[in-house]
Amino acid sequence: MAEQHDEHTHEHQEPAEPVQVIGEEPDLSKGTARPITVVGNPVLHRECKTVTEFDGELSALIDDMFVSMYAAEGVGLAANQIGVDAKVFVYDCPDDQNVRHIGHVVNPVVEELPVDRRTLDDGNEGCLSVPGAYAELPRPDFAVVTGQDKDGNPVRVEGTGFFARCLQHETDHLNGYLYIDRLSKRDRKDALRQMNEGTPRYATVPND
Numbered sequence: 001m002a003e004q005h006d007e008h009t010h011e012h013q014e015p016a017e018p019v020q021v022i023g024e025e026p027d028l029s030k031g032t033a034r035p036i037t038v039v040g041n042p043v044l045h046r047e048c049k050t051v052t053e054f055d056g057e058l059s060a061l062i063d064d065m066f067v068s069m070y071a072a073e074g075v076g077l078a079a080n081q082i083g084v085d086a087k088v089f090v091y092d093c094p095d096d097q098n099v100r101h102i103g104h105v106v107n108p109v110v111e112e113l114p115v116d117r118r119t120l121d122d123g124n125e126g127c128l129s130v131p132g133a134y135a136e137l138p139r140p141d142f143a144v145v146t147g148q149d150k151d152g153n154p155v156r157v158e159g160t161g162f163f164a165r166c167l168q169h170e171t172d173h174l175n176g177y178l179y180i181d182r183l184s185k186r187d188r189k190d191a192l193r194q195m196n197e198g199t200p201r202y203a204t205v206p207n208d
């Protein structure tokens with residue numbers, strides 16, 4: 001997912017100091033930044049493969065994903081956004097209470113919410129794979145994702161507010177969907193127009 005965005009100023013705002021950090025900051029010396037795939041690249045538009053090998057290669061992929069996410073100033077990144085067909089995402093994202101969440105999920109599934117937790121939040125959303133575009137998209141303001149960690153142990157991650165949006169956005173990626181696929185035809189067209197009018201601030205993979 002793209003950085004948190006202020007739709008009124010269109011300027012990057014430094015987030016406030018987090019009140020708490022959940023998760024560990026990755027060792028960035030281990031990874032390499034890779035260019036980001038953009039809308040139209042087939043790897044973004046089909047379901048990724050389930051991860052079955054919890055080995056050094058997966059660990060190295062996660063290292064590269066963190067470095068790539070920070071290089072592009074994102075708050076979340078799915079493996080297919082660096083061209084890898086595998087169900088993994090990473091995140092470093094604030095929630096509603098300004099708690100900073102850092103981590104990764106392998107083979108994520110978004111849990112069905114009980115009816116009383118289905119409150120829609122119509123915040124702004126952006127995506128590193130749709131550079132420079134933002135659109136309002138209602139999503140539940142609470143999300144639970146289950147999956148595995150890089151060693152294959154079960155994990156369960158809960159999020160509120162912007163982090164709930166991030167968890168849903170990244171899981172969508174791995175199922176072959178971009179947030180613009182959830183927009184009306186008109187809003188989708190507008191997002192693509194915003195993208196085409198700008199130049200990404202980070203390296204992207206050119207589409208054929």
Ligand SMILES: [Zn+2]
Nearest residue numbers: 001127128129
């Ligand atoms: Zn995205």
